[in-house]
Amino acid sequence: MTKIRPETDVSPQEAVFQTRIDAEEKIEPKDWMPDKYRKNLIRQISQHAHSEVIGMQPEGNWITRAPTLHRKCVLLAKVQDEGGHGLYLYSAAETLGASREEMVEALHAGRAKYASIFNYPSLTWADMGAIGWLVDGAAIVNQVSLQRTSYGPYARGMVRICKEESFHQRQGYHIMMTLAQGSAEQKAMAQDSLNRFWWPSLMMFGPHDSESAHSAQSMKWKIKRQSNDELRQKFVDQTVKQAEVIGLTIPDADLSWNEERGHYDFGEIDWEEFHRVINGDGLCNRQRLAHHVKAHEEGAWVRDAITAYEAKKRQRDAQAAA
Amino acid sequence: MSAHMKLFEVFIRSRRGLDHKHVGSLHAEDPAQALEYARDVYTRRSEGVSIWVVNSSAIVSSQETDCESFYDPLDDKPYRHATHYQLPDEVNNM
Ligand SMILES: [Fe+2]
Ligand SMILES: [Fe+2]
Numbered sequence: 450m451t452k453i454r455p456e457t458d459v460s461p462q463e464a465v466f467q468t469r470i471d472a473e474e475k476i477e478p479k480d481w482m483p484d485k486y487r488k489n490l491i492r493q494i495s496q497h498a499h500s501e502v503i504g505m506q507p508e509g510n511w512i513t514r515a516p517t518l519h520r521k522c523v524l525l526a527k528v529q530d531e532g533g534h535g536l537y538l539y540s541a542a543e544t545l546g547a548s549r550e551e552m553v554e555a556l557h558a559g560r561a562k563y564a565s566i567f568n569y570p571s572l573t574w575a576d577m578g579a580i581g582w583l584v585d586g587a588a589i590v591n592q593v594s595l596q597r598t599s600y601g602p603y604a605r606g607m608v609r610i611c612k613e614e615s616f617h618q619r620q621g622y623h624i625m626m627t628l629a630q631g632s633a634e635q636k637a638m639a640q641d642s643l644n645r646f647w648w649p650s651l652m653m654f655g656p657h658d659s660e661s662a663h664s665a666q667s668m669k670w671k672i673k674r675q676s677n678d679e680l681r682q683k684f685v686d687q688t689v690k691q692a693e694v695i696g697l698t699i700p701d702a703d704l705s706w707n708e709e710r711g712h713y714d715f716g717e718i719d720w721e722e723f724h725r726v727i728n729g730d731g732l733c734n735r736q737r738l739a740h741h742v743k744a745h746e747e748g749a750w751v752r753d754a755i756t757a758y759e760a761k762k763r764q765r766d767a768q769a770a771a
Numbered sequence: 772m773s774a775h776m777k778l779f780e781v782f783i784r785s786r787r788g789l790d791h792k793h794v795g796s797l798h799a800e801d802p803a804q805a806l807e808y809a810r811d812v813y814t815r816r817s818e819g820v821s822i823w824v825v826n827s828s829a830i831v832s833s834q835e836t837d838c839e840s841f842y843d844p845l846d847d848k849p850y851r852h853a854t855h856y857q858l859p860d861e862v863n864n865m
Contacts, residue, residue: 471789474787474788475788477784477787477821479821483823506858519850522848522850523850526848526850526851537820586865591797601787601788604788605788605790606787615853615865616850616851616853616855616856618865619853619858619865620856621849621856622856622858623856623857623858626858626859690861690862690865691862694859694862710857753820759839
């Protein structure tokens, strides 16, 4: 756990910065900010961006195999949105001086991470339901909280993203609901998907507060507004009912309503699995990264063509002007 | 107004945390002058905390008449909207 630095070694500039944050004012790109605040944000925003983009893969996997044309259109629209979310976030990180090339390079070199949930395979059509319902659902809980993050461009990006997310979760839930109301086999497929995605979804909120490496300073700087455990609890509380309504069972024997706390108690996450997947050893880590590298490399000719075309146009304009 | 002065578009951030919004335009010799003019003209009643000025000629814009072919508002794709999905009442706040 990182320590919050004592007030005594805070420069006057930093005091102004912290006062601004304490007063719930946003920090904007041209403001002075501590180097660590900038670095911390670049790390968080770029990893958030990578998650949006890598997250297109497990769903992209099912576009050609969607059961109806309508479901296919919906899935396509959702995956397209996720690409857009990546763009909003990369742009927000760029306002802090990070370049797109550096960020992509860090992803490819394995220095930058992305949400570990996307290292799980999407095996059945029901997974499109579970991902929308649970993975987007968990992302929304986190992103709603981040609408109040202290860095202006990040907060505004979150507002834009949240507006688009609600359809993602609802279409996923709708898939689950439809399957759960279908044949016994279809219902079993939905349940199996919930079984596989439930725990990884809870892992999306990160380690317990007591174990979280970046939390204390991030909370003081209001980069994060609510702790991992608070957000996870919020997600569990809202999701239990949603499962009940469609007759699916959350795969946790310890799940029970705690009258006193006014929250659900739930079982312990398999942290060993969490660390294994985040450190590169999940079922699909290599595949996800290799696919991103491949797509990036195969797109090189497009970027080259754009540059060549621009150069040619400039040359022509110059000749016409001469 | 001398003919050779360039046109600038002015954007103002009314409060920290909000986007800059277009408020109008003005003529100026260079960006620094445009910024001063913008301050004088557009922020006399504490309208904002930050001003952007951009050469009008640097703005590339689409035309409303191109709308259909250029960016169809996708009215035929209602499934992009959350309200398209009918869910049971108990979970409809999703
Ligand atoms: Fe997203
Ligand atoms: Fe989403």
